[in-house]
Amino acid sequence: MESKKRKRGSDxxxxxxxxxxxxxxxxxxxxxxxxxxSIALPGSIIANAQxxxxxxxxxxxxxxxLAVFCVDEVVVFDDGQLTQDAETHxxxxxxxxxxxxxxxxxxxxxxxxxxxxxxxxxxxxxxxRKDLFPLHPDFRLAGSLPSLxxxxxxxxxxxxxxxxxxTKREIPNRQERKIWRTPPGHTYIExxxxxxxxxxxxxxxxxxxxxxxxxxxxxxxxxxxxxLAEAVAPSAPREEAGYYWxxxxxxxxxxxxxLTECPFDGGYDLTIGTSERGVPVSSLDSTKTPxxxxxxxxxxxxxxxxxxxxxxxxVKADKxxxxxGVKSPEALFDHWVNLCPGQxxxxxxxxxxxxxxxxxxxGVVSRKGKR
Numbered sequence: 380m381e382s383k384k385r386k387r388g389s390d391x392x393x394x395x396x397x398x399x400x401x402x403x404x405x406x407x408x409x410x411x412x413x414x415x416x417s418i419a420l421p422g423s424i425i426a427n428a429q430x431x432x433x434x435x436x437x438x439x440x441x442x443x444x445l446a447v448f449c450v451d452e453v454v455v456f457d458d459g460q461l462t463q464d465a466e467t468h469x470x471x472x473x474x475x476x477x478x479x480x481x482x483x484x485x486x487x488x489x490x491x492x493x494x495x496x497x498x499x500x501x502x503x504x505x506x507x508r509k510d511l512f513p514l515h516p517d518f519r520l521a522g523s524l525p526s527l528x529x530x531x532x533x534x535x536x537x538x539x540x541x542x543x544x545x546t547k548r549e550i551p552n553r554q555e556r557k558i559w560r561t562p563p564g565h566t567y568i569e570x571x572x573x574x575x576x577x578x579x580x581x582x583x584x585x586x587x588x589x590x591x592x593x594x595x596x597x598x599x600x601x602x603x604x605x606x607l608a609e610a611v612a613p614s615a616p617r618e619e620a621g622y623y624w625x626x627x628x629x630x631x632x633x634x635x636x637x638l639t640e641c642p643f644d645g646g647y648d649l650t651i652g653t654s655e656r657g658v659p660v661s662s663l664d665s666t667k668t669p670x671x672x673x674x675x676x677x678x679x680x681x682x683x684x685x686x687x688x689x690x691x692x693x694v695k696a697d698k699x700x701x702x703x704g705v706k707s708p709e710a711l712f713d714h715w716v717n718l719c720p721g722q723x724x725x726x727x728x729x730x731x732x733x734x735x736x737x738x739x740x741x742g743v744v745s746r747k748g749k750r
Contacts (some may be wrong), residue, residue, distance in 0.1 A: 409621045414748030415451040415679050417647065418737070419637045421458035421686040421693060422491030422630075424729045432520060434486040438497035439524035440730045445498070446527040448737035449623040452642075455495045456631040458686050459696025484516040491630060493517055499628045503543075503587070504532045506571040510545045510585055531616070531624050535571050538597035541589060541616040541624070542576075542608075544568035548584040550575060568608065575605045582610070589613045589624075634693040635700050637683065638711065649677035649747075652712035653684050653736055654691075655727075660716045660739040674714075678749050682740065683712065684732050 420441070428434040445453055485493040496517050501524065503511055512518065526532075533539045549560065550567045561567045561577070568576045568590055578590060590608035598606075616622035631637045641647055663674055685693060690708040694700055700711075709715045718735040719727060727735070 410750060411618050411621045412748065412750055413618055414677060414744075414750070415643065416449065416744055416748075417452035417454065417679065417681045418445070418450055418684065418733065419454035419456055419631070419634075419681060420684040420729055420733065421460065422455045422489075422494040423458050423460040423686045425486055425490035425494050426461060427687060428486075431484065431486055434490075434493065435497065435520040435524065437730055438494050439501065439521075441494070441733060442498055442501040442527055443525060444730075444733045444737055445502075445626050446529050448741065450626050450737070451617070452627050452629060453498060454629045454631050454637050455491055455498070456634055456637050456693070457491050458634065458688070458690075458693035460686060460688060460692060461490060482515075484519075486517070495628050495630050497521060498626075501527055502529075502625045502628070504571070506535075507543060507545050507569075507587065510547075510569070511587055529625050530622050533571065535573065539622075540592050540595045540620070541611070541622060542570045542572070542592070544570035544576065544588050544590055546582045546584050546586045546588055572606075573604075574601055576608050577605065578608050578610045580610055589615060591615060633697040633699065634683070634690070634708075634711070635697050637681070641679070641681075643679045645678070647679045647681040649674070649680040649714075650712045651680070651682045651714045651716055651736075651740070652690055652708055653682065653716055653718055653732060654689060654708070655717050655722070657709075657715040657717040659720045660718050660736070663714060663716060663740070663743055674743050674747050676747050676749050680744065680748070682736050684729050684736065686729055 425434050425437060428437050441453075444450075485496065496515075500508060500512055500518060500521060505526075530539070531541070531543050533542055545568070547567050547569050564581065565577045565579055566582045568578060568588055570576050570590065576590065578588070582588060588610050589612065591611045592606060592608050613624060613627070616624040627642075629640070629642070631640060638647065638650070683690065685691070685708075694705065694708045694711070697705075700706075705711070718732055718739055
């Protein structure tokens with residue numbers, strides 16, 4: 380009876396009342412943006428969690444921060460603090476097949492891989508995961524994590540001019556229980572829509588693709604229940620329309636590789652390292668004379684977080700930096716900041732630092748990013 384009363388009450392909202400039963404903070408695309416925001420953190424933080432449940436939860440907390448603050452790239456690097464000898468994976472993508480060395484749970488044997496694996500899985504739209512990710516022990520507890528609910532996780536009945544999909548060899552006809560063949564010179568894309576979507580290019584099956592439709596608004600009529608779309612770069616929704624379109628995941632063998640293997644032309648033009656020994660993060664956004672150099676406009680910004688031992692241990696374990704005579708992590712970055720001056724706890728965990736850093740630098744990102 381009580382539940383029925385509540386339902387009737389929510390249906391009788393006055394004009395001045397707000398229905399809070401459903402989320403209202405829907406991402407609104409404005410103007411296109413060229414700048415990108417990247418973060419880097421060590422996978423060794425996973426080894427600090429004692430159980431698979433805690434390891435998965437930790438990865439989920441990181442993923443939520445990436446989604447909330449519209450991070451475009453996350454780099455998982457090896458800071459040399461892992462107790463187990465593990466093969467280093469220099470790259471990872473959602474279409475990469477898992478080899479025999481990772482056919483079992485990797486949270487203990489290779490935390491770097493585990494973190495990249497979970498982050499990639501959570502970023503992928505739910506309707507594409509079964510095609511792009513084989514069943515794996517790493518994902519056993521991933522279903523308990525909160526959804527990222529990002530703009531490219533488009534629901535079946537919603538319309539967006541851009542959409543993520545996966546290429547398929549054959550087209551299932553669910554109503555007649557038949558298989559249709561793809562027209563020559565085209566590729567069928569499974570996008571989650573009831574409408575069949577094709578692109579006029581041939582792409583290998585089981586490949587993730589970003590597609591763009593001709594119409595910004597949903598067509599009133601779709602002849603033959605088929606739509607022709609265009610395959611575009613994953614950055615197109617962000618650059619052309621201003622959508623936040625998820626994050627890419629990259630793995631680096633050491634902290635120097637985070638910088639030298641940057642996928643963007645010209646590299647990162649604004650780099651920020653985090654440490655309790657840095658200047659207050661508020662000084663970067665201060666109108667008064669800051670303790671560090673003023674922040675210039677940037678095209679590609681990188682924020683780097685340390686693990687349990689900080690960025691100092693990552694620099695010490697990096698052979699490339701050792702050969703160059705680099706001993707201080709501060710020398711690697713344009714700015715060296717303290718995210719929480721006067722902290723009450725002796726330590727700030729990496730997953731907490733990610734939230735603090737992205738929040739503390741949010742104003743810098745929105746004002747200094749090149750449009």
